[in-house]
Amino acid sequence: xxxxxxxxxxxxxxxxxxxxxxxxxxxxxxxxxxxxxxxxxxxxxxxxxxxxxxxxxxxxxxxxxxxxxxxxxxxxxxxxxxxxxxxxxxxxxxxxxxxxxxxxxxxxxxxxxxxxxxxxxxxxxxxxxxxxxxxxxxxxxxxxxxxxxxxxxxxxxxxxxxxxxxxxxxxxxxxxxxxxxxxxxxxxxxxxxxxxxxxxxxxxxxxxxxxxxxxxxxxxxxxxxxxxxxxxxxxxxxxxxxxxxxxxxxxxxxxxxxxxxxxxxxxxxxxxxxxxxxxxxxxxxxxxxxxxxxx
Numbered sequence: 486x487x488x489x490x491x492x493x494x495x496x497x498x499x500x501x502x503x504x505x506x507x508x509x510x511x512x513x514x515x516x517x518x519x520x521x522x523x524x525x526x527x528x529x530x531x532x533x534x535x536x537x538x539x540x541x542x543x544x545x546x547x548x549x550x551x552x553x554x555x556x557x558x559x560x561x562x563x564x565x566x567x568x569x570x571x572x573x574x575x576x577x578x579x580x581x582x583x584x585x586x587x588x589x590x591x592x593x594x595x596x597x598x599x600x601x602x603x604x605x606x607x608x609x610x611x612x613x614x615x616x617x618x619x620x621x622x623x624x625x626x627x628x629x630x631x632x633x634x635x636x637x638x639x640x641x642x643x644x645x646x647x648x649x650x651x652x653x654x655x656x657x658x659x660x661x662x663x664x665x666x667x668x669x670x671x672x673x674x675x676x677x678x679x680x681x682x683x684x685x686x687x688x689x690x691x692x693x694x695x696x697x698x699x700x701x702x703x704x705x706x707x708x709x710x711x712x713x714x715x716x717x718x719x720x721x722x723x724x725x726x727x728x729x730x731x732x733x734x735x736x737x738x739x740x741x742x743x744x745x746x747x748x749x750x751x752x753x754x755x756x757x758x759x760x761x762x763x764x765x766x767x768x769x770x771x772x773x774x775x776x777x778x779x780x
Contacts, residue, residue: 494716497708498724504705506731508698510739515694521571522683524695526676531699532669532706536662548666555655556667562648564672569641573634585638590726591617592646594719600650603717608761613719616726616758622751623729623744649709649718656714665706723758730755 512524539547550556566589573585591613598605655664687695712721730752733744744752 489716491716491720494712494714495721495724497712497715498721499727501705501709501712502725502728503731504701504708506728506735508701508705509728509732510735511694511698511701515691515698519687519691519695520683520685522676522679523685523687524698525567525571526673526680527695528699528702529669529673529676531696532665532703533673535669535700535703536666539662548663550659550663550667552655552659553667555651555659556664557671559648559651559655559664560668560671560675562644562651563668564675566641566644566648567672569637569644573638573641585635585642588617588620588642589645589649590718590722592643593649593722596646596650597653597718601654601717603653603719605719609719609722612723612758612761615761616723616755619751619754619758620726620729622754623733623748625747646718649713649722652710652713653718656710661707661710661714664710665703668706669703723755723761726755726758 515524536548570585594603594605594609594613597603652664733748733752737743
């Protein structure tokens with residue numbers, strides 16, 4: 486049985502966005518000397534190592550699942566989105582790549598409606614569009630956004646949206662920690678393949694940053710998975726846009742990158758979209774979900 490606790494889900498998704506923003510700072514710091522293949526691999530490897538204490542204490546029983554196929558689908562969507570995003574970073578201006586990363590909530594309501602028959606209304610679509618407009622104002626994409634290579638960036642957004650909805654789909658039987666474990670395990674195995682021909686031994690500083698990145702990614706994924714298990718992606722999805730606001734604030738504190746008035750307006754729109762997405766009558770989502778299942 487899936488839960489419907491939008492306030493708790495939204496709060497957790499906002500916390501996850503903050504941790505993802507901090508992870509982005511680490512990626513920016515380490516990417517100057519470490520290739521993308523290594524960053525992706527260590528991000529997933531640390532996720533597997535994170536669960537070793539649980540395995541040593543309780544064995545493999547908490548990780549047993551009857552939905553291995555669902556975990557493979559979730560891993561496929563998430564890992565493909567990750568590689569598409571890294572491709573976008575390599576071939577597009579950073580602002581454009583950021584836009585693609587944070588536009589996934591625009592697609593989640595549609596995919597959740599199509600896949601899970603979750604309720605879809607004009608408010609969800611409107612708040613997603615307002616949030617995306619805010620991201621546009623903050624990111625200020627260039628003309629490269631409309632080039633052929635931008636299709637890879639668009640694919641990253643759509644695939645990420647499918648990954649978010651797949652988390653919701655599994656939440657009726659799979660706890661968040663189990664979903665993150667299998668995603669990390671399968672992703673680490675898959676991302677080890679390209680690393681085999683691009684391996685470069687990291688320095689102690691680089692290794693430390695990679696470990697921190699992996700730890701932040703794992704914790705934020707557990708929190709995000711819990712959030713999407715508590716509420717429909719179409720309802721709380723705009724809160725994922727907060728990551729770009731947090732990233733802008735961190736960039737200002739860390740590198741002195743002062744936001745201009747357009748960026749501040751975009752941040753205000755992102756916050757507005759997040760709050761508006763929850764301004765609905767209590768119990769309405771749960772009622773509609775039950776009605777859809779009875780049809």
